[in-house]
Amino acid sequence: PAWLRRLCGHLLSERLLRPGGVQAVVRGVLEGTEGEWGALGGAGAEAAALDWKKCDAVGKILAACPQQCLSLQDYYRLVCPQILDLLHIQDKVAARQFQRVATTTLLTMAREQPQLAERHLLQPLLAPLRRCSEG
Numbered sequence: 001p002a003w004l005r006r007l008c009g010h011l012l013s014e015r016l017l018r019p020g021g022v023q024a025v026v027r028g029v030l031e032g033t034e035g036e037w038g039a040l041g042g043a044g045a046e047a048a049a050l051d052w053k054k055c056d057a058v059g060k061i062l063a064a065c066p067q068q069c070l071s072l073q074d075y076y077r078l079v080c081p082q083i084l085d086l087l088h089i090q091d092k093v094a095a096r097q098f099q100r101v102a103t104t105t106l107l108t109m110a111r112e113q114p115q116l117a118e119r120h121l122l123q124p125l126l127a128p129l130r131r132c133s134e135g
Contacts, residue, residue, distance in 0.1 A: 059104025
């Protein structure tokens with residue numbers, strides 16, 4: 001029902017906009033898959049990590065600014081640093097998933113809102129390379 005979709009969207013939006021919210025949402029969505037991987041063993045874990053469809057779906061959800069957000073600019077300002085943080089996960093199996101989610105989100109945002117993506121994703125992502133090339 002529509003009321004349930006609105007309520008879920010509102011709750012998801014609230015969570016994403018909190019510090020650490022993006023990682024919590026991604027972990028929550030992918031958590032069921034991680035538990036299954038443990039039971040499958042090493043080869044199964046690798047195969048499951050390559051199941052990009054779920055990661056792509058999560059990335060596309062993150063790229064979409066919720067209706068409840070005050071502005072698109074505020075959404076990018078609050079969420080993009082959290083998306084970049086997904087690139088620094090230490091656990092190898094989880095890192096693949098988080099990197100895939102971050103990549104899909106970044107590419108989708110860059111296509112849909114190139115100026116905001118450049119300011120809030122690409123410039124911070126490339127800043128270390130720029131510093132190295134200047135020195």
